Amino acid sequence: MVEFIRFAILGLGTGGIFALLALGTVQIHRGSGVLNFAQGAVGMVAGYVFWDLRDNRGVDGYLAMGTGVVAAAILGLLIYLVIMRPLRDAPPLTKVIATLGVMVVLQSSALLIYGSDTRSIAPTIPANAWNIGGGVAIGVDRIILFSTAIVVAVALTMLYRFTQFGMATEASAENPLATAALGHSPDRLAALNWVLGSAVGGLAGVLVVQITGLNITLLVLLTIPSLAAALVGRLHSYMLTVLGALLIGVGQSLVTRYIDVSGLSSALPFIVIFVLVLLSGRALPTRGEASMGLPRVGTGRVSPVNIVLVGAVALILVWTVFSSNWVNGMINTLVIAFVALSVVVVTGYAGQVSLAQIALAGLGAYFTGRLVAASDWPLWAATLAGVFATIPVGLLLALPALRARGITLAVITLGMGLVLQTMLFENSDLTGGITGTQVGNPVIFGIDVNAIAYPERYATVVIVLLLITGVGVANLRSSRVGRRLLAVRSNERAAAALGINVVEAKLFAFGIGAAIAALGGILMAFRGPSIVYSDFGVFGSVNILMWAVIGGVGYILGAGIAGTLAAGGVGAYIFDLLGDGFSEYVPLVGGIVILLVVTRLPDGLAQPNIEAWDLVASKFGRNRFSQDLPDFPERALDRQGANGETSQSAENQLTVVPPRLLKVDNVAVRFGGVVALNNVSLEVRPGEVLGLIGPNGAGKTTLIDAITGFVPNVTGDMFLDGVSIGLRAPHQRARLGIVRSWQSVEMFTHMSVGESLRLACEPRDRRSYLMSMLRLRDEPFPDSALEVAEGFGFADKLETAVDELSFADRKLLGLARSMASSPSVLLLDEPAAGLDGEEVEALRHIIPRLAKDRGMAVLLVEHDVNLVMGVSDRVMVLDFGTKIAEGSPPEVSADPAVIAAYFGEPEHLVDANADSGSR
Numbered sequence: 039m040v041e042f043i044r045f046a047i048l049g050l051g052t053g054g055i056f057a058l059l060a061l062g063t064v065q066i067h068r069g070s071g072v073l074n075f076a077q078g079a080v081g082m083v084a085g086y087v088f089w090d091l092r093d094n095r096g097v098d099g100y101l102a103m104g105t106g107v108v109a110a111a112i113l114g115l116l117i118y119l120v121i122m123r124p125l126r127d128a129p130p131l132t133k134v135i136a137t138l139g140v141m142v143v144l145q146s147s148a149l150l151i152y153g154s155d156t157r158s159i160a161p162t163i164p165a166n167a168w169n170i171g172g173g174v175a176i177g178v179d180r181i182i183l184f185s186t187a188i189v190v191a192v193a194l195t196m197l198y199r200f201t202q203f204g205m206a207t208e209a210s211a212e213n214p215l216a217t218a219a220l221g222h223s224p225d226r227l228a229a230l231n232w233v234l235g236s237a238v239g240g241l242a243g244v245l246v247v248q249i250t251g252l253n254i255t256l257l258v259l260l261t262i263p264s265l266a267a268a269l270v271g272r273l274h275s276y277m278l279t280v281l282g283a284l285l286i287g288v289g290q291s292l293v294t295r296y297i298d299v300s301g302l303s304s305a306l307p308f309i310v311i312f313v314l315v316l317l318s319g320r321a322l323p324t325r326g327e328a329s330m331g332l333p334r335v336g337t338g339r340v341s342p343v344n345i346v347l348v349g350a351v352a353l354i355l356v357w358t359v360f361s362s363n364w365v366n367g368m369i370n371t372l373v374i375a376f377v378a379l380s381v382v383v384v385t386g387y388a389g390q391v392s393l394a395q396i397a398l399a400g401l402g403a404y405f406t407g408r409l410v411a412a413s414d415w416p417l418w419a420a421t422l423a424g425v426f427a428t429i430p431v432g433l434l435l436a437l438p439a440l441r442a443r444g445i446t447l448a449v450i451t452l453g454m455g456l457v458l459q460t461m462l463f464e465n466s467d468l469t470g471g472i473t474g475t476q477v478g479n480p481v482i483f484g485i486d487v488n489a490i491a492y493p494e495r496y497a498t499v500v501i502v503l504l505l506i507t508g509v510g511v512a513n514l515r516s517s518r519v520g521r522r523l524l525a526v527r528s529n530e531r532a533a534a535a536l537g538i539n540v541v542e543a544k545l546f547a548f549g550i551g552a553a554i555a556a557l558g559g560i561l562m563a564f565r566g567p568s569i570v571y572s573d574f575g576v577f578g579s580v581n582i583l584m585w586a587v588i589g590g591v592g593y594i595l596g597a598g599i600a601g602t603l604a605a606g607g608v609g610a611y612i613f614d615l616l617g618d619g620f621s622e623y624v625p626l627v628g629g630i631v632i633l634l635v636v637t638r639l640p641d642g643l644a645q646p647n648i649e650a651w652d653l654v655a656s657k658f659g660r661n662r663f664s665q666d667l668p669d670f671p672e673r674a675l676d677r678q679g680a681n682g683e684t685s686q687s688a689e690n691q692l693t694v695v696p697p698r699l700l701k702v703d704n705v706a707v708r709f710g711g712v713v714a715l716n717n718v719s720l721e722v723r724p725g726e727v728l729g730l731i732g733p734n735g736a737g738k739t740t741l742i743d744a745i746t747g748f749v750p751n752v753t754g755d756m757f758l759d760g761v762s763i764g765l766r767a768p769h770q771r772a773r774l775g776i777v778r779s780w781q782s783v784e785m786f787t788h789m790s791v792g793e794s795l796r797l798a799c800e801p802r803d804r805r806s807y808l809m810s811m812l813r814l815r816d817e818p819f820p821d822s823a824l825e826v827a828e829g830f831g832f833a834d835k836l837e838t839a840v841d842e843l844s845f846a847d848r849k850l851l852g853l854a855r856s857m858a859s860s861p862s863v864l865l866l867d868e869p870a871a872g873l874d875g876e877e878v879e880a881l882r883h884i885i886p887r888l889a890k891d892r893g894m895a896v897l898l899v900e901h902d903v904n905l906v907m908g909v910s911d912r913v914m915v916l917d918f919g920t921k922i923a924e925g926s927p928p929e930v931s932a933d934p935a936v937i938a939a940y941f942g943e944p945e946h947l948v949d950a951n952a953d954s955g956s957r
């Protein structure tokens with residue numbers, strides 16, 4: 039028992055360190071929305087300032103500690119002013135990458151100045167043991183750490199609850215514009231929070247170095263468990279953060295003492311977070327939840343000529359131009375490019391930030407290495423087994439991605455990388471003991487390709503495999519599955535509403551990403567006769583994500599650029615040409631470059647290169663993109679045309695949908711105390727338009743959300759042709775033929791108009807996942823996409839990026855998208871909002887035709903009463919979630935309850951009545 043208490047108390051000290059770092063992280067996040075991965079590095083700087091002042095310049099210990107804290111605060115201010123302020127409106131991924139860049143710059147600068155050795159230093163704070171009775175003694179330094187964390191947490195809680203500054207920060211996080219209008223500068227508030235948060239991190243730094251000594255990597259790595267603690271506090275609550283940190287600290291200490299599993303203590307926080315996220319996360323984001331926002335992606339269309347050209351140049355360089363040293367640099371570049379390709383799939387295409395790709399690479403290397411070294415498997419078989427064995431782990435990693443997104447996922451994957459590092463790669467019992475994993479010389483088709491004796495042979499193997507994989511990834515991008523991934527990355531809700539199974543798409547991306555990373559890892563590992571597991575540590579994953587972002591995380595070429603930047607890669611060799619030893623500066627330069635790139639070229643370096651290449655290619659009359667789009671502008675229906683005189687060709691093509699009856703039976707939805715829907719029942723029949731009107735907040739959108747499966751806790755039931763759909767997921771309901779549009783503009787960014795429409799009506803088959811990396815044939819542009827493109831006047835805009843469309847066009851594209859799949863039941867949520875008179879007129883023509891000519895059952899939610907009364911067969915009215923009227927447009931218009939709740943004065947209805955009467 040004494041032992042137990044002693045270790046638990048020891049853990050409180052460690053927990054105190056995590057807590058202090060985490061408190062600063064939470065504060066910065068609350069004040070500026072940024073999750074600072076550089077918090078440990080800032081603490082490290084404070085620790086070094088303290089040590090340098092005290093031990094090298096004779097400054098008093100406590101004064102030196104104070105100065106360390108001030109230095110951290112100033113550093114925080116600089117980070118904010120120079121890097122984070124310009125990135126204020128950047129997507130969260132960019133901010134994450136920027137703080138990782140800061141971490142790398144601080145870490146590599148410190149390593150260049152002080153080296154990597156641990157320096158133990160005499161403590162300034164009292165370090166004597168204090169006997170608390172029962173034979174238990176605890177270090178006073180631990181008590182100081184623990185109590186400092188509590189005091190800081192209480193102080194921060196009070197600061198945010200009771201001071202002008204704290205309340206203004208909270209308000210600013212909710213609504214920066216309103217806060218600015220009240221005279222508080224959101225900019226100044228964010229800067230102050232960075233100063234304070236960094237000072238708290240600095241405090242952690244000056245205290246912790248007195249216990250652990252000065253070790254740069256160790257101090258930087260403290261960020262990881264502290265981020266886990268911050269997640270326990272949901273990046274908001276100081277007290278929960280401290281509690282989380284203390285539990286993690288105590289848990290780690292006890293695990294170290296009582297459970298003899300190597301690395302388990304460092305893995306503990308992430309196992310806990312992993313489980314927490316699985317239990318508490320949400321499968322789909324809620325209404326209005328911001329999406330991650332990611333850099334641009336390429337089209338995935340690569341010309342075979344270019345592939346042959348790149349391969350030929352690489353082989354000529356390797357076999358005739360490069361010395362073996364440079365060939366080695368080339369190999370290093372290419373293997374990292376390989377792993378970076380997996381980042382392109384997972385982060386670039388699917389939008390899931392994974393900081394564990396190098397760890398997965400290491401896992402592939404581990405499996406294959408052990409099979410070769412311990413079981414004498416032939417290399418090809420071991421490689422296949424290694425790749426396939428890594429896929430389930432990639433899928434495991436995808437589990438949190440199914441419930442969490444954005445920065446939470448970044449932290450979890452980083453933690454998973456750490457788990458693999460500490461529990462597997464650093465555990466010599468598992469990696470082959472003292473001798474490690476001896477894989478000997480790789481032999482392929484009877485040819486010895488070992489990279490030491492025959493670097494050009496090994497390079498050839500890597501070039502061939504990389505080209506094949508690169509083409510596969512490009513095919514994936516331009517395939518049906520690629521479009522699904524892009525849809526999921528930019529808007530999970532809208533993707534699910536089109537019948538895309540978001541879970542399946544994410545699992546696929548992580549699975550394929552794991553396979554590619556594993557193959558890359560195997561190629562990394564077999565460069566030498568013995569596997570170097572230190573290549574697969576967490577910093578490797580951080581670096582590779584950074585390099586991929588610098589290169590362009592949405593582009594195949596971006597992966598190539600990433601490889602060039604890698605330590606030991608061609609970039610380092612070019613650097614060495616500048617002078618001996620210059621390559622040492624590569625990590626530092628890489629960190630600085632990432633900061634420049636994220637602030638100036640957020641889509642990475644690949645994109646301007648591709649544009650330049652296209653320009654050159656077009657000068658020679660070559661169009662890189664072979665279009666598989668239809669050639670039909672002359673048949674296009676322009677907007678005026680939609681107003682009545684439809685072109686004959688478009689009329690003739692209208693596809694009639696299978697008729698289905700939607701029945702909603704006593705549906706109720708509550709949000710806390712708000713009753714958004716109160717036992718509403720309705721029927722929408724094939725071939726009719728049911729208008730749904732009601733004041734703001736009446737529950738109209740909630741009804742559409744409930745029918746399409748986007749709100750939890752719905753009571754009552756819904757039936758499609760008599761079959762209950764109440765328990766089905768949103769994508770399943772969409773596949774049954776219930777499709778919705780959105781009140782707001784919910785686009786799939788970085789797609790063209792043609793791709794968006796094509797995506798909407800493609801089959802959601804699973805077989806496509808298997809075939810996605812093989813381009814067997816170009817699929818023709820689907821007829822139903824063609825039909826809506828013509829109907830909405832997008833025929834000549836199919837190549838236009840959706841991001842370049844006007845607001846009205848985006849809104850219309852959203853409508854076109856929902857119609858493209860020819861749903862049996864179409865739920866339109868305020869389609870006319872934001873459209874001009876002419877466009878509304880077009881809708882007045884299109885909506886009844888969907889019902890009458892195509893047989894859809896249409897539910898139309900709209901505030902434009904004239905439109906509703908003009909196109910609806912029946913109208914239903916909601917007020918405070920309750921149905922107050924239902925009937926023909928004239929009946930509803932004359933209903934006194936409706937007039938009282940919604941219309942106000944009856945004269946507002948003169949037009950509507952006239953309109954509906956004339957139909």
Ligand SMILES: Nc1ncnc2c1ncn2[C@@H]1O[C@H](COP(=O)(O)OP(=O)(O)OP(=O)(O)O)[C@@H](O)[C@H]1O
Binds near residue numbers: 736
């Ligand atoms: N996710 C949510 N959490 C809490 N309350 C919600 C949520 N979604 C909707 N509500 C509440 O439910 C009620 C119905 O909202 P809903 O958006 O469905 O109304 P609406 O009729 O579509 O309004 P509008 O015409 O303004 O779009 C409102 O009081 C709204 O504040």
